[in-house]
Amino acid sequence: MTQFNIINIDETDSTNNEVKKLAAKGFPHGTVVRAERQTAGKGRSGKSWSSVDGGLFFSVLLRPPAEMAVNPGMITLSAGIAAAETARSFGVKAGVKWPNDVLAGGRKPYRKFCGILAETSAEDGVSGPVVLGIGVNVNIKKFPTDIAGIATSMYLETGGAFDSVLIMESILQAFTPLYYKALDGDSALIIARYKQLCLNIGEVVTLTNTVTGERITGLVLDVDGGGGLVMRLEYGSVYTAWSGEVTFNEKL
Numbered sequence: 001m002t003q004f005n006i007i008n009i010d011e012t013d014s015t016n017n018e019v020k021k022l023a024a025k026g027f028p029h030g031t032v033v034r035a036e037r038q039t040a041g042k043g044r045s046g047k048s049w050s051s052v053d054g055g056l057f058f059s060v061l062l063r064p065p066a067e068m069a070v071n072p073g074m075i076t077l078s079a080g081i082a083a084a085e086t087a088r089s090f091g092v093k094a095g096v097k098w099p100n101d102v103l104a105g106g107r108k109p110y111r112k113f114c115g116i117l118a119e120t121s122a123e124d125g126v127s128g129p130v131v132l133g134i135g136v137n138v139n140i141k142k143f144p145t146d147i148a149g150i151a152t153s154m155y156l157e158t159g160g161a162f163d164s165v166l167i168m169e170s171i172l173q174a175f176t177p178l179y180y181k182a183l184d185g186d187s188a189l190i191i192a193r194y195k196q197l198c199l200n201i202g203e204v205v206t207l208t209n210t211v212t213g214e215r216i217t218g219l220v221l222d223v224d225g226g227g228g229l230v231m232r233l234e235y236g237s238v239y240t241a242w243s244g245e246v247t248f249n250e251k252l
């Protein structure tokens with residue numbers, strides 16, 4: 001099992017950048033950097049991650065053995081499961097929005113309180129280290145106006161304050177066995193747990209291609225064994241998405 005070596009720092013631009021630097025210096029698998037503050041937190045698709053006081057910001061260095069050819073998608077789905085299950089254990093009605101946003105799913109509109117950014121690099125043609133960054137809105141009481149309508153926090157969902165370090169440790173603990181399943185190529189359990197938490201199944205969503213801006217709308221039928229989002233489109237054809245940004249929609 002992974003032993004995590006947790007490095008706590010006051011401030012950085014992004015804990016993902018910090019861990020990338022440590023990876024380049026040869027730090028081992030399981031190195032974690034947690035920062036009290038981020039000055040330039042990064043989100044998916046080139047967006048920024050609002051790093052407001054009261055948030056938890058940490059990144060984990062993973063060094064999957066080269067011979068195991070692990071599917072990086074399974075690692076990020078596993079991180080989403082670990083974060084959502086941890087939040088549930090602390091009283092938040094959490095679920096996942098495909099692929100790996102963690103939302104408070106108790107009532108609509110669902111609001112996001114945790115995001116995951118996995119960054120990989122290829123070294124000499126073989127897959128290199130994975131930097132898995134997780135941001136959780138733990139004790140945030142108020143958000144900047146631009147995200148106030150779509151963001152929430154564990155505090156706002158439950159009325160209670162939480163120890164961020166404990167939340168991080170719980171996520172790491174929940175993630176570890178799933179990571180080893182991913183390494184073994186045993187995705188069945190990961191997908192089964194993911195589907196129990198997935199807020200999209202049975203909902204109409206719009207999927208935006210974050211590169212081209214192209215959009216398609218459909219009813220989500222399933223998450224398949226490879227982690228793809230299976231949608232039935234307007235005229236009955238079935239489409240499986242492997243990437244993109246999903247938004248909830250009322251009608252087809």
Ligand code: BTN
Binds near residue numbers: 042
């Ligand atoms: C997203 O949902 O867009 C992903 C957000 C990921 C944010 C975390 S905070 C810790 C780590 N450091 C970063 O710069 N980003 C990730």
